[in-house]
Every structure is written in C-alpha cells, then in structure tokens.
Amino acid sequence: MPEGINAPTGETRACANCDTPFVIEPEDFLFYERMKVPPPTFCPDCRLQRRMVFRNERALYKRTCDLCKKALIGIYSEGTPFPVYCSECWWSDKWDPEDYAMEYDFGKPFFAQWKELQDRVPRQHTNNTVTSTIVNSVYTNCAGDMKNCYLVFGAMNDEDSMYSHYLNYSRFCVDDLYVLNSEHCYECVDVEQCNNVRWSQSCLGCRDSAFLFDCRNCNDCIGCVGLRNKQYHIFNKPYSKEGYIKEKESLGLDSRAGIGRFRERFMRELYYKLPRKHYHGQMNKDSTGDYLSNSERTESAFYTKNARGSKYIFWAQNVNDVYDYFAWGDMELCCECVSGGYGMHNCKFTHTCWTELRNVDYSSLCFTGSDLFGCIGMRNKRFCVLNKQYGEAEYRDMRARILAQMDIVPYRDAQGIEYRYGENFPIELSPFAYADTVAQEHFPLSSDEIATRGYGKQGAQDHANNAVTKGAVDLPDSIENVSDTILDEVIGCAHNGLCTHQCSNAFRIIPAELEYYRHKDIPLPMLCHNCRHGERVALRNPLKLWHRKCRCSGVRDEEGLYVNRGAHFHGKDACPNEFETSYAPDRPEIVYCEQCYNSEIA
Numbered sequence: 294m295p296e297g298i299n300a301p302t303g304e305t306r307a308c309a310n311c312d313t314p315f316v317i318e319p320e321d322f323l324f325y326e327r328m329k330v331p332p333p334t335f336c337p338d339c340r341l342q343r344r345m346v347f348r349n350e351r352a353l354y355k356r357t358c359d360l361c362k363k364a365l366i367g368i369y370s371e372g373t374p375f376p377v378y379c380s381e382c383w384w385s386d387k388w389d390p391e392d393y394a395m396e397y398d399f400g401k402p403f404f405a406q407w408k409e410l411q412d413r414v415p416r417q418h419t420n421n422t423v424t425s426t427i428v429n430s431v432y433t434n435c436a437g438d439m440k441n442c443y444l445v446f447g448a449m450n451d452e453d454s455m456y457s458h459y460l461n462y463s464r465f466c467v468d469d470l471y472v473l474n475s476e477h478c479y480e481c482v483d484v485e486q487c488n489n490v491r492w493s494q495s496c497l498g499c500r501d502s503a504f505l506f507d508c509r510n511c512n513d514c515i516g517c518v519g520l521r522n523k524q525y526h527i528f529n530k531p532y533s534k535e536g537y538i539k540e541k542e543s544l545g546l547d548s549r550a551g552i553g554r555f556r557e558r559f560m561r562e563l564y565y566k567l568p569r570k571h572y573h574g575q576m577n578k579d580s581t582g583d584y585l586s587n588s589e590r591t592e593s594a595f596y597t598k599n600a601r602g603s604k605y606i607f608w609a610q611n612v613n614d615v616y617d618y619f620a621w622g623d624m625e626l627c628c629e630c631v632s633g634g635y636g637m638h639n640c641k642f643t644h645t646c647w648t649e650l651r652n653v654d655y656s657s658l659c660f661t662g663s664d665l666f667g668c669i670g671m672r673n674k675r676f677c678v679l680n681k682q683y684g685e686a687e688y689r690d691m692r693a694r695i696l697a698q699m700d701i702v703p704y705r706d707a708q709g710i711e712y713r714y715g716e717n718f719p720i721e722l723s724p725f726a727y728a729d730t731v732a733q734e735h736f737p738l739s740s741d742e743i744a745t746r747g748y749g750k751q752g753a754q755d756h757a758n759n760a761v762t763k764g765a766v767d768l769p770d771s772i773e774n775v776s777d778t779i780l781d782e783v784i785g786c787a788h789n790g791l792c793t794h795q796c797s798n799a800f801r802i803i804p805a806e807l808e809y810y811r812h813k814d815i816p817l818p819m820l821c822h823n824c825r826h827g828e829r830v831a832l833r834n835p836l837k838l839w840h841r842k843c844r845c846s847g848v849r850d851e852e853g854l855y856v857n858r859g860a861h862f863h864g865k866d867a868c869p870n871e872f873e874t875s876y877a878p879d880r881p882e883i884v885y886c887e888q889c890y891n892s893e894i895a
C-alpha cells in the first residue's frame with residue numbers, strides 16, 4: 294500500500310478471553326473489511342484454542358449407529374445429545390436434515406438456537422473422507438485411503454502403519470508425527486522422503502539412519518545434526534564403512550538401555566551445540582511461521598504450503614486470503630474455519646464443512662452448496678437458515694436481520710463472555726469433550742480447569758486401568774527376550790496417568806506391532822500410545838512466534854558455544870538480522886538467521 298494517504302494503523306486490544314494485549318495490523322483490518330466481519334475480540338492464541346476444540350482427531354469410542362444399529366469405532370461416545378450415524382447411513386437418503394429445521398427466533402441468542410439444532414441433527418461417526426477407501430483400518434480418523442492401519446490420524450494414502458499422526462503417502466511407519474512419503478520410519482517427527490530412519494526429526498531424503506536432526510540426503514548416519522549428502526557418520530564424524538559398522542554395533546541401539554544412553558549423549562554433546570535456522574521451510578516471500586514453504590505475504594503460518602495473503606493458519610495448503618484456519622486446504626477468502634477445504638470460498642465460522650461451498654457461515658457438516666447460515670448436515674443446499682429452506686430474497690433478508698440481531702441479543706457463555714456476530718462458536722458448544730480435542734495437545738488443561746471454565750463435558754475415553762498385568766519397568770530390555778505371551782498382557786503406562794497426554798494408563802501390544810518390533814530389533818515401548826504421541830508433540834516448537842535477533846556475534850554464537858566455520862556476510866561484527874521464530878527467547882538452541890545458518894551448514 295502507498296504510504297501516507299488514509300493508511301489505516303494497527304491497534305492493540307485486550308483479549309476478551311485472557312486479557313492479553315494483541316495487535317490487529319492495518320492489513321488485518323482490510324481483510325476483515327473484505328470479509329465483512331468485525332475484527333476479532335479474542336487474541337490469536339485464544340482463537341486457535343477455540344478452533345482446536347472443534348476437532349477431535351485421536352479420541353475414539355465404541356458405540357452403535359443410531360440408525361442401522363451397527364457397531365462403530367468413532368469420535369463420539371455413547372450418550373451424546375445428538376444421534377450418531379455410521380458413514381453409510383449418514384450419507385444415505387434414509388434421513389433428511391431438513392426434518393430438523395428450526396424457525397429462527399429473534400428473541401433468543403443465535404448460539405443458543407444453534408446449540409438446540411446441534412443437539413438434534415445426526416453426526417457422522419468419523420471425519421474420514423467419504424469418497425476414499427478405508428480398508429482394514431477402523432481405528433483411524435480424519436483419514437482417507439488407508440489400508441491395514443491402526444490408530445493413524447490426520448492421514449492420507451497410508452498402508453501397514455500404526456500409532457501415527459499426520460502420516461501421508463507412507464508405508465510401514467510406526468509412532469510417527471508429520472511424516473510424508475516415507476517407509477519403515479519409527480519414532481520420527483517432521484520427516485519427508487525417508488526410509489528406515491528412527492528417532493529423527495526435521496529430515497529430508499535420509500535412509501538407514503538413527504538420531505538425526507536437520508539432515509538431508511544422508512544414509513548410514515547415527516547421531517548427526519545439520520549434515521547434507523553424507524554417509525557413514527556418527528556424531529557428525531566420518532567413518533570408513535567397516536569402522537561405521539563396528540561402531541554402530543557397539544552402541545547397542547537394539548536395547549532400551551542402549552537407546553537411552555545414546556539419546557542422552559546425543560542431546561548433551563551435539564543437539565544443542567550446532568546453529569539452527571530460525572524457521573523450517575523454503576521458498577517463502579514476506580512470510581513468517583514454521584514448517585512453511587512456497588508462500589507469500591503469509592504470517593504466523595505453521596505446517597503450511599502454497600499460501601498467499603493468509604494469516605494465523607495451521608496445517609494448510611493451497612490457501613489464498615485465509616485467516617484463522619486449521620486443517621487442511623484448497624480454499625480462498627475464508628476465516629475461522631476448522632476441518633475444511635476442497636474448494637471453499639467466502640466461508641466463515643465453519644467446522645467439518647468441505648467441497649465446493651460458497652457464502653456459508655456458522656455451519657457444520659455441510660458439503661457442497663452455498664448461502665447457508667447456522668446449518669448442520671446440509672448437502673447440495675442453498676438459502677437455508679437453521680436447516681430451514683427459504684427463497685433467495687427471503688434468505689438474504691433473514692441473514693441481514695440475524696446479523697443485526699446477534700449484536701443486540703448476544704450469547705453469554707459460562708464465564709460471562711459475550712458472543713456477537715463475528716465471533717466463532719464458544720468452546721462450550723463443541724460436540725467434543727475438551728480433552729478429546731487437538732486443543733488439549735497445544736493448550737493442555739487439567740480436568741479441574743476444564744470444569745472451572747465450563748468447557749463442556751469431561752472426556753470419557755475408555756481408560757484400561759483395569760487389571761494391569763505387567764509394569765512398564767518389567768518389560769525386557771530388548772525384543773529378543775519377548776515371547777508371544779506379551780500379547781496377553783495389559784502393560785501399565787510408565788506415565789501412569791500423571792501427565793496431560795490423555796494417558797490411557799495401560800496398553801496392549803497387537804500382533805502386527807510385535808512383528809514390526811521383532812523385524813526391526815526395536816524394544817517394546819514403555820508408554821501408552823497417547824503418551825508416546827504427547828512426547829512427540831513436545832519435541833516440536835509451539836505454534837507461536839517471537840521476534841528475536843540472530844545469535845551470531847561474528848566469529849561465534851553470542852554465548853560462545855559454537856565457533857563459526859564459514860565466512861559470514863557481516864564479517865566479524867554481530868549479525869544485524871532480526872526475525873520471527875518459534876524458538877522462544879529463553880530456549881537453549883543456537884538460533885541463526887537464514888544467511889548465517891547457510892554459511893555454516895551448506
């Protein structure tokens with residue numbers, strides 16, 4: 294924008310939820326004007342938390358379909374106010390969402406009426422994409438085209454994989470988080486195109502390796518950081534092939550004790566001692582975030598590809614002019630949407646809505662259509678309010694009157710916060726228990742806090758704390774000492790429920806899993822799968838940015854932990870660069886700007 298004439302200025306406001314000051318920038322005001330919504334009253338963090346409560350990815354329950362009475366594994370427990378249908382029933386014409394139509398009551402807050410509707414309209418038992426095939430993979434959710442997978446979530450096109458999250462186009466992967474186009478990976482986080490890699494993070498194109506961080510195109514490397522195109526390295530030092538094999542065998546990485554010893558040494562000797570780039574990603578212009586690529590004019594974007602003019606987004610691709618969005622992509626001009634995509638345009642405040650939708654507000658489970666307001670479960674519909682069909686002119690008039698009414702008759706939540714037009718759904722209106730949702734991973738709350746804040750019902754996950762038959766500490770140190778009888782044991786999780794991971798207290802080993810560990814010489818885990826997931830989530834930086842300066846002081850990093858090897862553009866003076874980073878200022882990692890990092894790593 295040209296400087297001077299009528300340039301709007303930023304404004305600092307106090308969050309209506311947590312009271313923290315937050316800034317609405319000039320370009321934000323322009324965006325909200327374009328969307329015809331008022332600027333937000335919640336800070337970005339509180340908005341993210343509120344969105345996440347409308348997405349249950351991992352908490353699965355057994356219940357029956359309320360229409361065909363088939364047994365189901367799905368994201369809703371028994372006893373929900375609304376009926377739950379299996380996918381076949383939900384997508385069939387055996388029921389009609391218009392049967393639940395409500396007349397809008399201008400004397401009542403909108404969100405109270407929405408709640409009434411939500412309590413009645415049937416919901417789908419999972420968020421698996423409907424047009425895909427799910428073969429022998431009932432314990433999956435937010436997934437499509439899965440074969441022989443068990444407890445894999447947020448996933449597409451996977452085979453023979455277990456206990457993973459955001460796993461895509463991968464096979465034979467176990468206990469992974471954000472793994473793409475990979476095979477035979479175990480306990481990896483944020484890796485792409487890797488094969489037979491274990492306990493590694495932020496790697497691309499590596500194989501037959503373990504304990505790698507920020508490595509590319511490496512093979513046969515163990516305990517290395519920031520390497521490119523290397524082989525036979527241990528602790529970043531080169532070995533001959535024979536020397537490597539001999540050293541590798543002495544490390545004892547097939548036993549829990551050996552793995553623990555090595556991890557401890559890796560963290561102490563190398564992990565914190567090499568500089569790292571302030572963010573992960575490439576090919577971005579005028580953008581901030583982490584795990585961000587091919588994006589322009591996009592800010593506070595995490596796990597995002599191909600974004601333009603977007604802000605406050607998490608896990609998104611192919612988005613233009615999208616603000617406040619979580620999962621997964623192909624949309625434009627939208628704000629405050631959760632679980633949506635496949636061609637959405639001008640949609641606001643939706644959850645679980647996708648495929649060719651235009652001009653939709655405050656709706657859920659709507660697919661294909663346009664001009665819907667406060668609807669649930671509508672397919673191929675236009676001009677509806679609270680599932681009631683109107684003529685076009687009547688709809689437009691209704692919508693305008695409701696927008697005005699929402700300001701005059703606001704909704705008040707359990708904490709007394711008021712919700713007018715432009716506010717996303719209050720947390721207490723989520724169809725899920727707070728602890729069952731993605732919010733618990735990023736904004737963990739104790740059950741007391743959940744109750745105090747009135748954030749809906751408690752999670753009722755089936756905690757198998759009955760009859761633990763084996764303690765985690767009693768598990769053999771390596772897999773070769775494990776007999777088939779382990780399949781009959783109920784193992785007590787080493788966290789024993791004393792964490793915020795939704796610990797299931799106890800867990801079992803399934804046959805395919807035992808075979809995997811045996812085949813790869815991996816010892817049995819000591820934690821339940823929820824705790825393992827929680828520990829992996831903790832390895833990543835928060836979805837939040839801090840403004841910092843480069844820690845390169847010229848010939849070494851500011852604290853003298855690392856001596857530069859390459860020539861830097863700023864010579865012997867301190868680097869003047871500043872940036873936004875998801876590494877909080879008090880973290881121990883040596884965080885460099887992209888130029889300084891490239892001078893060291895390339």
Ligand SMILES: [Zn+2]
Nearest residue numbers: 308311336339
């Ligand atoms: Zn806040």
Ligand SMILES: [Zn+2]
Nearest residue numbers: 786796821824
């Ligand atoms: Zn646990």
Ligand SMILES: [Zn+2]
Nearest residue numbers: 788792794824
């Ligand atoms: Zn735990």
Ligand SMILES: [Zn+2]
Nearest residue numbers: 843868886889
């Ligand atoms: Zn620098």
Ligand SMILES: [Zn+2]
Nearest residue numbers: 845861868889
């Ligand atoms: Zn430098």
